[in-house]
Amino acid sequence: MPEISKNMTVKAAKADSAEKAANNTAYKTEKSASSPTAGHIAKTHPASLGPFTSGAPHSLPVIMDCDPGHDDAIALVLAHARPEIDILGVCTTAGNQTIEKITLNARKILSFLGCDAPVARGSSKPLFRELITAAEVHGETGMDGPDLPMPDRPESELSAFELMVDILENAAEPVTIIPTGAFTNVAMLLLARPDLKSKIARISMMGGAAIGGNWTPAAEFNILVDPEAAQIVFSSGLPIIMSCLDVSHKAIITLEDIESFRNIGTKTGVMVAELLDFFKKFHEEYFAGFGGSPLHDPCAVAALIAPEIFRSVKARVDAECVGALTTGATVVSPAKGETYGGFIGRTPPEEANVDVVVDINREAFVDLVADALRSLS
Amino acid sequence: MSKTRKIIIDCDPGIDDALAIFMALSSSKLEVLGITTVAGNVNIDKVTRNARSLVTLAMRHSRHGSMNPPPVCRGASGPYFTERRDGGHVHGENGVGNVSLPEPAFAEDPRNAAAFINETAEALGGELELVTIGPLTNIAGALHQYPDLAGKINRIVMMGGAAGFGNVTPAAEFNIYADPHSAAAVFQSGIPIDMYGLDVTNCALITEEERAALRASGKAVPAACCDMLETYADFYQSVGFSGLALHDPFALAGAIDETLVSFESRYVAVETQGKHTLGKTVVDVFGTTGRAPNTRVAVDLDREGFIALLTELLCSYE
Numbered sequence: 001m002p003e004i005s006k007n008m009t010v011k012a013a014k015a016d017s018a019e020k021a022a023n024n025t026a027y028k029t030e031k032s033a034s035s036p037t038a039g040h041i042a043k044t045h046p047a048s049l050g051p052f053t054s055g056a057p058h059s060l061p062v063i064m065d066c067d068p069g070h071d072d073a074i075a076l077v078l079a080h081a082r083p084e085i086d087i088l089g090v091c092t093t094a095g096n097q098t099i100e101k102i103t104l105n106a107r108k109i110l111s112f113l114g115c116d117a118p119v120a121r122g123s124s125k126p127l128f129r130e131l132i133t134a135a136e137v138h139g140e141t142g143m144d145g146p147d148l149p150m151p152d153r154p155e156s157e158l159s160a161f162e163l164m165v166d167i168l169e170n171a172a173e174p175v176t177i178i179p180t181g182a183f184t185n186v187a188m189l190l191l192a193r194p195d196l197k198s199k200i201a202r203i204s205m206m207g208g209a210a211i212g213g214n215w216t217p218a219a220e221f222n223i224l225v226d227p228e229a230a231q232i233v234f235s236s237g238l239p240i241i242m243s244c245l246d247v248s249h250k251a252i253i254t255l256e257d258i259e260s261f262r263n264i265g266t267k268t269g270v271m272v273a274e275l276l277d278f279f280k281k282f283h284e285e286y287f288a289g290f291g292g293s294p295l296h297d298p299c300a301v302a303a304l305i306a307p308e309i310f311r312s313v314k315a316r317v318d319a320e321c322v323g324a325l326t327t328g329a330t331v332v333s334p335a336k337g338e339t340y341g342g343f344i345g346r347t348p349p350e351e352a353n354v355d356v357v358v359d360i361n362r363e364a365f366v367d368l369v370a371d372a373l374r375s376l377s
Numbered sequence: 378m379s380k381t382r383k384i385i386i387d388c389d390p391g392i393d394d395a396l397a398i399f400m401a402l403s404s405s406k407l408e409v410l411g412i413t414t415v416a417g418n419v420n421i422d423k424v425t426r427n428a429r430s431l432v433t434l435a436m437r438h439s440r441h442g443s444m445n446p447p448p449v450c451r452g453a454s455g456p457y458f459t460e461r462r463d464g465g466h467v468h469g470e471n472g473v474g475n476v477s478l479p480e481p482a483f484a485e486d487p488r489n490a491a492a493f494i495n496e497t498a499e500a501l502g503g504e505l506e507l508v509t510i511g512p513l514t515n516i517a518g519a520l521h522q523y524p525d526l527a528g529k530i531n532r533i534v535m536m537g538g539a540a541g542f543g544n545v546t547p548a549a550e551f552n553i554y555a556d557p558h559s560a561a562a563v564f565q566s567g568i569p570i571d572m573y574g575l576d577v578t579n580c581a582l583i584t585e586e587e588r589a590a591l592r593a594s595g596k597a598v599p600a601a602c603c604d605m606l607e608t609y610a611d612f613y614q615s616v617g618f619s620g621l622a623l624h625d626p627f628a629l630a631g632a633i634d635e636t637l638v639s640f641e642s643r644y645v646a647v648e649t650q651g652k653h654t655l656g657k658t659v660v661d662v663f664g665t666t667g668r669a670p671n672t673r674v675a676v677d678l679d680r681e682g683f684i685a686l687l688t689e690l691l692c693s694y695e
Contacts, residue, residue, distance in 0.1 A: 211541045217644075217661040218654070287663065323651030326548075331653040333547040342579045343542035344617040 059086035067095035067181030081372035091160035097142025107151035122160030126226035145278030174201035180297035187229035208330030209245035219328030243299035389417030389511030413490035419472035429481030452490030453514035456556030474608030491519035517559030538658030554656030573628035581627035582620030640673035
């Protein structure tokens with residue numbers, strides 16, 4: 001079994017720890033939870049998700065807001081494959097690569113999948129800062145690896161902002177937004193059209209971390225790219241499900257998983273395997289302790305489809321925007337009644353603004369992805 | 378047996394500081410050359426008086442008969458730039474759980490903490506280790522005042538900070554938050570640091586049974602510790618802990634016996650500007666800063682071994 005956690009794994013003392021005492025669920029102690037094969041995920045579903053089961057009479061309408069990006073692409077594949085999700089539109093936002101590159105990538109993926117949702121180009125830079133990209137992780141194109149054909153359908157004539165407004169104004173029911181890149185588009189929407197908040201059911205995002213970071217010691221990439229935008233989202237009052245590094249660093253895809261995806265034999269299975277063939281190179285070099293690649297962005301989709309395979313903690317979350325060393329950090333303050341990372345929650349529950357997703361049943365997650373690949377051609 | 382480590386304890390007693398001082402003074406592995414005080418858990422007058430009272434009690438019950446007390450030198454009365462914050466709600470109004478300690482039987486040393494640290498470091502030629510279990514104001518002040526001092530300190534054993542969650546705020550631990558600028562200067566000093574943060578000290582818990590066993594020894598020093606810990610217990614129960622986190626004693630225990638702790642070498646710096654993150658120890662777990670490690674961060678512990686050592690040392694008093 002690969003040992004993924006380079007963080008604290010406290011052995012003997014955990015038996016007496018406050019964590020265990022305060023944690024009267026069936027959930028295992030953090031030692032075992034840090035294992036990629038941890039089971040016994042407690043039934044602590046994100047409350048803001050509400051009842052939503054497979055086979056429901058209609059699908060959950062969503063807007064994907066992304067910067068593909070290998071893991072964004074797999075999030076799109078997962079959302080497209082699952083009957084519970086209805087992609088109304090795909091917006092792009094500069095992050096993993098420039099807006100030109102990632103918008104093309106989004107169109108290529110949707111064409112490949114045969115998904116008819118419009119793809120609308122979004123912000124080319126953060127609200128106040130210069131753009132940083134992640135070519136080290138995603139390559140020159142932002143989605144190096146598979147040789148995908150050029151898209152067979154045009155980019156939307158609307159901007160991402162206009163597409164979001166159009167979808168929300170015409171929505172019969174509140175729409176879920178799934179941001180898996182920087183939060184620039186969503187922040188602009190919330191600032192410019194606060195009246196449309198009532199048309200947003202929830203935000204299920206990938207970003208941040210309760211403990212640590214991946215681009216700096218304290219910051220996760222999506223938040224670091226545009227921390228002010230993230231703080232606008234956190235302050236919005238909307239229900240937020242935040243799949244952060246605490247969970248995505250446990251959503252590990254091993255070499256064996258990649259081969260099993262390839263061996264499914266569908267062209268989507270092969271394409272995803274080729275994405276992961278490239279994606280793993282960075283993680284083998286810089287995050288070797290993981291034993292594979294963390295599938296960050298698909299967690300934000302999976303948390304909606306299968307909340308039962310995740311554990312989440314209610315918390316007050318703020319994005320640090322003025323730190324000398326910690327800009328882009330998400331400061332997570334668990335609510336009273338919650339315990340996580342040795343911290344006993346003290347935030348009044350009414351001040352909690354986010355369901356922070358912190359743990360996952362990895363094997364169930366891999367099965368979820370594999371099933372999606374099996375269901376597509 | 379390994380060589381005796383020559384230390385100065387820089388502290389703000391403080392209930393857990395008190396236990397750490399008792400441990401240090403009874404350990405044959407450590408030679409306590411002095412105790413310097415710093416405002417932290419309570420104000421400088423109280424912590425300095427507490428330090429002298431604690432040493433007086435330890436001397437009175439020393440198994441070695443009469444001993445000269447180590448010098449107790451007064452240090453900084455507050456942080457450099459931030460407001461002073463008190464820990465009185467944890468440690469009681471007098472700083473030691475409102476327990477009555479003996480009148481100090483010796484005078485305060487006339488030397489200032491920073492001067493004493495520098496003088497001692499010079500005399501020892503590089504062998505001195507600092508055990509810091511309070512805010513880092515004295516150490517930063519000494520490093521600033523004596524530019525050559527850093528090269529004369531072998532190591533700093535520090536209780537402070539966290540790689541994960543804080544305790545004063547979600548991001549910051551008390552000793553660092555109490556004077557983030559001083560802490561930042563210490564981490565930048567180039568002196569090798571062993572950081573005992575909340576990641577381990579929140580797990581260095583003493584249970585009610587283990588406290589009862591200490592009291593059952595019938596001796597004065599463990600009894601005083603148990604009396605002080607009553608106040609500490611009120612606080613820890615109020616925040617939902619199953620035991621009492623012995624932060625400072627665990628750092629001291631690590632200085633005595635490193636087999637009780639495992640470390641990971643990391644680059645650590647302190648946030649001095651964040652709105653939500655002021656006083657956070659930023660630990661570079663994945664090497665994203667590209668900077669060489671300056672700190673051994675304690676990440677794991679042998680709790681039973683720690684409690685055994687604590688019990689042995691406290692019960693070794695007459």
